[in-house]
Amino acid sequence: MTRALLRAEAVTREFTSRAGTVRALGATDLAVRPGELVVLRGPSGSGKSTLLSLLAGLDRPTSGRIHLDDERIDDAPESRLVEYRRDHLGIVFQSFGLLPVLTATENVEVPLRIAGVPPAERTDRVAEALDLVGLAQHGGQLPEELSGGQQQRVGIARALVSRPRILLADEPTAQLDSANAAAIMDLLASLVASQGVAAVVSTHDDSMSDRATHVITLG
Ligand code: ADP
Ligand code: MG
Numbered sequence: 001m002t003r004a005l006l007r008a009e010a011v012t013r014e015f016t017s018r019a020g021t022v023r024a025l026g027a028t029d030l031a032v033r034p035g036e037l038v039v040l041r042g043p044s045g046s047g048k049s050t051l052l053s054l055l056a057g058l059d060r061p062t063s064g065r066i067h068l069d070d071e072r073i074d075d076a077p078e079s080r081l082v083e084y085r086r087d088h089l090g091i092v093f094q095s096f097g098l099l100p101v102l103t104a105t106e107n108v109e110v111p112l113r114i115a116g117v118p119p120a121e122r123t124d125r126v127a128e129a130l131d132l133v134g135l136a137q138h139g140g141q142l143p144e145e146l147s148g149g150q151q152q153r154v155g156i157a158r159a160l161v162s163r164p165r166i167l168l169a170d171e172p173t174a175q176l177d178s179a180n181a182a183a184i185m186d187l188l189a190s191l192v193a194s195q196g197v198a199a200v201v202s203t204h205d206d207s208m209s210d211r212a213t214h215v216i217t218l219g
Helices: 048-055 078-088 104-114 119-132 148-160 178-195 206-211
Strands: 006-017 020-032 037-041 063-068 089-092 166-170 198-203 214-217
Touching: 006 048, 020 037, 020 048, 020 063, 020 198, 020 214, 037 048, 037 178, 037 206, 048 166, 048 198, 078 089, 089 148, 104 119, 104 148, 119 148, 148 166, 148 178, 166 178, 178 198, 178 206
Parallel strands: 037 198, 037 214, 089 166, 166 198
Antiparallel strands: 006 020, 006 063
């Protein structure tokens, strides 16, 4: 079996304030390989967002370790975490995170502009990413002219356009009706398999688990 690309071992996260200590995430193990979809499930407050923040290098565990290949990222310097996110991660947001004044094409293009990809290559890669999510005909539309499900497809195209090795998504279907939610999870599962991406996706909807390579239940 291929080695894990991203691995968490016994990670915990506690938050301490004057009111006391809250354990946001109990000891959790996770491993994800290229082409695998790990579903994190659990009720609200079970630590899904906390774990995804740790995996994204946006927060650090109280104990435990996180590895990218052979490299520890839980104690890596902030400058390395910035590179990690830029070079390896695609992130899909619950609320889509699209810029309302930009068309679908322009939204998907943003990460390539930031990365300094030349215009001709940007055009090809944006078209390819929109095609992958079934929106080849909708690139000129603004977010408000798209349905919720279509907006999340744009969010997924934007996350994949930089060809990340890892895709992280925190409740990407929470704002969609059940038919659109199922369609988005099916799309994520097929893209992860076809693009060889390692994906970790959280949901509080148990019906999503059958798309997963592995399911991790929190809480
Ligand atoms: P989920 O995403 O599964 O709904 P979260 O990861 O957001 O759960 O939160 C898990 C628990 O940790 C909750 O009880 C939440 O209130 C607590 N928590 C999360 N972030 C913080 C924080 N920055 N400070 C204090 N408590 C937090
Ligand atoms: Mg959450």
